[in-house]
Amino acid sequence: MPVNENAAPGRVGDVRRRNLSLVLDSIARTGDAKPSRAQLAAATGLTKAAVSSLVAELVESGLVSEVGLYRDGERGRPGQGLELSPRRGVVGMEINVDYLAVGLVDLGGNLRFTTTVESHNRGLKPGEVMAKLAELAGEAKGAAAAGDIAILGGGLAVPGLVDEARSVVLSAPNLHWEHEQLNVDALLGDVPLGVRLSNEANSAALGELWYGAGQPDFLYVSGEVGVGGGVIIGSELYTGPGGSAGELGHIVVHPEGSGCSCGGVGCLETFAGQEAVFEAAGIAPGPLSGRTAALLAALADKEPRAVKAVDDAGKYLGVALASSARLMDIEAVVLGGHFAELAEWLRPAVLASVERHAPGLVRPEDLKVSGLKHAGTLLGAAGQVIRSVIASPLGLVVTDRTA
Template identity: 80%
Template sequence: MIDATAPGRVGDVRRRNLSLVLDSIARTGDAKPSRAQLAAGTGLTKAAVSSLVADLVESGLVSEVGLYRDGERGRPGQGLELSSRRGVIGMEINVDYLAVGVVDLAGNLRFHSSVESPNRGLEPATVMERLGALAAEAKAAAATEGIAILGGGLAVPGLVDEQRSVVLSAPNLHWENEPLNPGALLEGAPLGVRLSNEANSAALGELWYGGGPADFLYVSGEVGVGGGVIIASELYTGPGGSAGELGHIVVNPDGPSCSCGGAGCLETFAGQEAIFEAAGIPPGALEERAELLLAALRRRDPQATKAVDDAGRYLGVALASSARLMDIEAVVLGGHFATLGEWLRPALLGSLERHAPGLLDPRNLTLSGLEHSGTLLGAAGQVIRSVIESPFEFLLAAKLA
């Protein structure tokens, strides 16, 4: 195993090389490289790679699979992959539901559960208690499959201070400067629980697991409307962490009041609740309302069609402004925007052509294929990436060094 007391220079080199090898295995995906292939790809010696891989296999981060020959000569090599026996629990608090998912190191969603939960205005402690029960189910499901949980990621629909685990502002939950204790959701997990913004997590989920391009704006459609900005395959949050707040771009100065305290924001026209109300969908359970809306659209109900057309038109206004300001070349629609894509897209493209002709190629306006799992994948993925980037620190944290 790794010697944590090794001289600084030697220890630093080993830290970097561990990350280099683990990242190389992660990037190959289904290719399952051998030790010899890793040595060739990283420039490290075969002996160095063998030693590093031995540590990673012993820690449980990497698994050996199969036997094959790299060429006509030599002993058969074993393929290597990120372990399916180690995982992270992604968790999400949204306005009207709670969700959890177990994601293994390779990014496979092994367990997924969500429940409707009217969280607006509830005390954070109450919501966290409910989420804790779901997290316990996910942890039990992971244990059944032999998956050891390393940590967790918790996404909320608001601006957060990750270091202090504080929700700074979540208008749709009516939370302001609310400290959370996310670590209590997964007691004993060596990496704890990381707090993040819901739209940012969904954007990262799209980047890592949804085949998203290197540069794009992710649009999250829930009760609120959020956005995540990816530049050069990295999340851009801005100096204050609030970049990408697409839902609070003003699209109609004379529009209705918004939960943020402003008026005429995109969210008031294109948020899930706003569309339901405009379409004449009666109050009720979220899934039932969503099905009623889709049924109305399929039969071309005029009121439902107009509600979605209006949402698409106002979304186009917001995207036109964003594209001009940030030179955005690609947009990925998630959440209810992806579900409504068939009906939303014509009005959205028409609006873009009117307000920003030729600026955004229609082929670069795509729908997320992750449906409602993107946020969970992104929340968990941030913890997984931290392990890949710093496996040495993980080994120490897990007391495996």
């Protein structure tokens, strides 16, 4: 809601911050509609004069751009549309077990540049991996410079539990990292908002919320070498008191199963993780892209071993989802990562398993496949920084108006 513009002088900074955020958020919520100043005044409850002043600050600071001319009605002067600036961006970055990825995302959520390279990161020291990632981040910076995009900050996602405030990876079993301090600020150099560390599955879930299906309640399932989960409730990420909610890959689905990287036995990850599926399907070790292509080809040819491997992965994933649905009362599920790539063959087995173990809790239409695929993590990692700009833009606003 709008803040009283006649607030006490000592609180003028708070008033400006909240009203700037209100205007930015209203522009962000309209998506491609590109609202006029008059429409923003109606949407926010602020006066037209206040909105005009706030928009002027945001435009001058480069956070908002004016686009086109159109009429709100038959009378009056044409209004200019407004959008979050395509000339400001955030770099999303991801470290995973067998690849590194980087993407440049503008404030409107458009992926302007992306690159992924295969990299065997398991067991490597964090400094070695971060040095490789910094090279990729340099490519994103080059793309930003070529597109006249100023980088405001970055987001880095890793497959493990993190302490965001201290930029520490608390536990990433598949990387063999425990309590590792990351020098995240070295990735992009001197940028206004620095680099924010996050969990890979949580970032992918947020990417899906903001730039994908956009429904308010769902469980996002991230399939990589490990299996992760992100819980979205009421359009907010739920991480639990200790930040570890959503660890779907370590739900026990077979008490007598094999050992897991987490130290447990019978975890979902040992049946449905990428490496487990490749091994069960008889796909020879090699580069990730080649193994994925071989698996998809084997499935297309209905090779029994490949079909059974994916069928088993779907069965055990269904067991985990049935338990999760009963525990959390979340009806919708979104499959991402390699689960999205395997969805044509995986989805029937998942549905059959869920229906067997939790009849009626997850309808077929509520088991969705992410259209973002692997880009969701980059979009979510960057999107968290973009949302912080929308929530508190005052530090990036360079003018000195008081409206």
